[in-house]
Amino acid sequence: xxxxxxxxxxxxxxxxxxxxxxxxxxSWFVGFSTKxxxxxxxxxxxYALREGLKIAKNFLIDKLEVETDALNLKLLLDKVKDHTHHxxxxxxxxxxxxxxxx
Numbered sequence: 001x002x003x004x005x006x007x008x009x010x011x012x013x014x015x016x017x018x019x020x021x022x023x024x025x026x027s028w029f030v031g032f033s034t035k036x037x038x039x040x041x042x043x044x045x046x047y048a049l050r051e052g053l054k055i056a057k058n059f060l061i062d063k064l065e066v067e068t069d070a071l072n073l074k075l076l077l078d079k080v081k082d083h084t085h086h087x088x089x090x091x092x093x094x095x096x097x098x099x100x101x102x
Contacts, residue, residue, distance in 0.1 A: 002024075002064070002065045003019055003020070003053075003066050004022070004067045005049050006045070007046070007070070009043070009044040013037045015038045015047075016036060018034065021055070034047075042072055043091075045068060045070035045073045057098065077099070
């Protein structure tokens with residue numbers, strides 16, 4: 001299964017995100033979209049990823065490839081232990097835990 005996610009952010013704390021799950025054949029499985037109250041584009045990407053991973057867990061998806069266009073998010077997740085005091089630290093740690101489950 002593959003999860004493509006994207007976040008969108010507007011000035012202030014207006015943001016949203018969503019994603020789509022596709023089977024190994026490329027066919028659509030399920031999609032989602034939601035609104036967030038966050039303060040940066042990076043946070044909207046992270047929250048979209050968290051929502052997608054929670055959905056994957058609910059559907060008992062145990063093998064998952066994740067795709068995002070947010071390179072900064074990938075860099076943060078690769079070194080989450082180096083960012084213990086980052087403002088997004090708790091959500092980063094939750095996401096890495098969910099990633100470990102998938």
